[in-house]
Amino acid sequence: MNTFRKFSYLSTGLTYLLIFVGGLVRVAGAGMGCPDWPKCFDRWIPPTSLEQLPDHIDPAKFNIVLAWIEYSNRLFGALVGLIITITAFLAFKYYKHVNRIKWSVLAAFFLTLVEGWLGSILVDTVLNPINITLHLFMALVIVMLLLYAAQEAYYVENPDSEKMSRYPSNLKWMFGLLAGILLLDVVLGTEIRGGLEMIRKDNPMVESQFLLNMLGPFKYIHTILGFIITGFSGMLWYRLVNNSINPSKIMTQISTAILGLVLTQIIMGELLVFLNVIPTIQLFHMWIASWILGLVMVQYTAWNQSQLTHE
Amino acid sequence: MNKNIFLIIVCIILLGSGASWVIQKANSSYELTVIKKVPAFSFITQDGLSFTEESFHKKATVLDFIFTSCAGPCPIMTNNMTHLYEDYENVPEVQFVSVTVDPKIDNASTLKEYAKANGVKDDRWQFLTSDIESIKDLKKNGFMLYAGELPRGHAIKFVLIDQDGQIRKYYDGTDKASMAVLRKDLNNIVNEIQS
Numbered sequence: 001m002n003t004f005r006k007f008s009y010l011s012t013g014l015t016y017l018l019i020f021v022g023g024l025v026r027v028a029g030a031g032m033g034c035p036d037w038p039k040c041f042d043r044w045i046p047p048t049s050l051e052q053l054p055d056h057i058d059p060a061k062f063n064i065v066l067a068w069i070e071y072s073n074r075l076f077g078a079l080v081g082l083i084i085t086i087t088a089f090l091a092f093k094y095y096k097h098v099n100r101i102k103w104s105v106l107a108a109f110f111l112t113l114v115e116g117w118l119g120s121i122l123v124d125t126v127l128n129p130i131n132i133t134l135h136l137f138m139a140l141v142i143v144m145l146l147l148y149a150a151q152e153a154y155y156v157e158n159p160d161s162e163k164m165s166r167y168p169s170n171l172k173w174m175f176g177l178l179a180g181i182l183l184l185d186v187v188l189g190t191e192i193r194g195g196l197e198m199i200r201k202d203n204p205m206v207e208s209q210f211l212l213n214m215l216g217p218f219k220y221i222h223t224i225l226g227f228i229i230t231g232f233s234g235m236l237w238y239r240l241v242n243n244s245i246n247p248s249k250i251m252t253q254i255s256t257a258i259l260g261l262v263l264t265q266i267i268m269g270e271l272l273v274f275l276n277v278i279p280t281i282q283l284f285h286m287w288i289a290s291w292i293l294g295l296v297m298v299q300y301t302a303w304n305q306s307q308l309t310h311e
Numbered sequence: 312m313n314k315n316i317f318l319i320i321v322c323i324i325l326l327g328s329g330a331s332w333v334i335q336k337a338n339s340s341y342e343l344t345v346i347k348k349v350p351a352f353s354f355i356t357q358d359g360l361s362f363t364e365e366s367f368h369k370k371a372t373v374l375d376f377i378f379t380s381c382a383g384p385c386p387i388m389t390n391n392m393t394h395l396y397e398d399y400e401n402v403p404e405v406q407f408v409s410v411t412v413d414p415k416i417d418n419a420s421t422l423k424e425y426a427k428a429n430g431v432k433d434d435r436w437q438f439l440t441s442d443i444e445s446i447k448d449l450k451k452n453g454f455m456l457y458a459g460e461l462p463r464g465h466a467i468k469f470v471l472i473d474q475d476g477q478i479r480k481y482y483d484g485t486d487k488a489s490m491a492v493l494r495k496d497l498n499n500i501v502n503e504i505q506s
Contacts, residue, residue: 058486
């Protein structure tokens with residue numbers, strides 16, 4: 001494995017962890033833990049006592065736990081940004097002539113800069129819900145671009161890995177559609193969470209279950225799309241695993257994993273509705289959605305490799 | 312393969328318990344110390360009724376100092392207070408109090424008009440007046456807030472007072488993010504009252 005490939009997997013893995021940490025900031029309600037950006041209460045290391053606060057920031061906003069939760073997201077974000085920057089350099093070094101690798105990593109790099117800037121806007125707008133959604137959406141695009149580059153580099157090094165397999169050829173639209181619906185459903189999911197928060201603000205002291213009932217019809221659309229996603233990933237599984245010749249091991253495993261995770265998501269979603277809106281489940285519900293998106297990307301690259309091999 | 316799945320499951324359990332720990336830490340991080348008890352006072356409301364330190368009992372109170380003809384920060388403060396007043400409509404344990412720092416102009420009837428203009432329709436939001444010296448004394452010594460050249464030199468703080476008439480925390484009444492913290496703390500006090 002060359003250095004680029006190592007770094008592409010490293011940056012993908014770390015970005016996934018960062019998405020988890022970002023979601024944790026959200027469910028812990030720590031988004032305003034540092035009311036300024038990029039510093040925290042005007043310090044590079046968050047303050048430990050009220051005396052260290054600058055005059056222009058209301059001390060009521062100081063909460064050391066929330067400050068550190070938010071600040072770890074920023075510190076970790078900076079680290080991941082650095083790793084992605086190195087990955088981008090390595091892409092140009094190792095795959096100067098492979099445009100799809102080079103440009104997708106470069107796009108990921110630029111989007112990472114935008115993502116940092118969006119983080120500052122989030123603080124400026126006191127967590128505007130649309131910005132929160134955009135912040136997650138951008139992270140998902142970045143992780144998919146990184147994973148795409150990593151897989152493509154793998155196939156450049158191992159061009160024969162899909163030599164034996166034969167998949168149906170007209171599936172490109174299905175991958176695109178599945179990824180599109182998945183992204184849309186993530187956005188709807190964040191809207192449910194944002195909507196819940198707004199209703200909670202207008203109705204303090206009311207239990208989450210009742211608040212959920214007050215939400216508009218888009219909570220049903222989120223579930224319906226979930227079932228459509230199940231149908232699509234089932235169809236893809238059937239066509240790639242059952243309806244193909246010699247599917248590769250990676251294809252079989254990934255397709256099965258996607259199906260399993262989609263079903264897990266439905267169970268988790270229903271748990272959130274019927275049990276209670278439990279923050280940890282909420283967090284994993286979002287995180288697994290990001291995994292599914294990544295796996296669909298891996299599935300696509302494997303299929304695409306097979307198509308290219310047999311052209 | 313089995314080993315990989317095992318590893319993934321272990322990682323997820325670790326991440327999950329770590330996350331639960333952090334969430335639990337965050338939820339219990341809203342500290343509200345007792346700063347001091349509000350001293351005895353007796354002011355008049357917009358309805359001409361008496362309002363004393365006893366009126367804080369069994370209620371969570373958000374209090375500020377304003378004056379009706381103020382063009383500076385007061386409109387922002389009153390606007391923020393109005394949002395709270397509206398949102399906490401169904402929480403009878405919460406009350407709002409605005410004390411004038413300009414009693415010369417702000418008598419009971421002026422305050423009543425001001426209340427009406429800001430959509431106050433019940434006794435959950437009281438507007439208080441008294442003589443200037445008592446107001447100054449309550450503000451400066453009772454609430455430890457700045458009281459320079461009244462009415463103009465008044466503080467922009469919202470004060471959170473608990474069910475025992477004790478000051479628990481101060482907030483910048485013009486800051487959006489501070490209002491979010493205030494809501495959290497206010498809910499915690501209501502929880503204390505309800506339990």
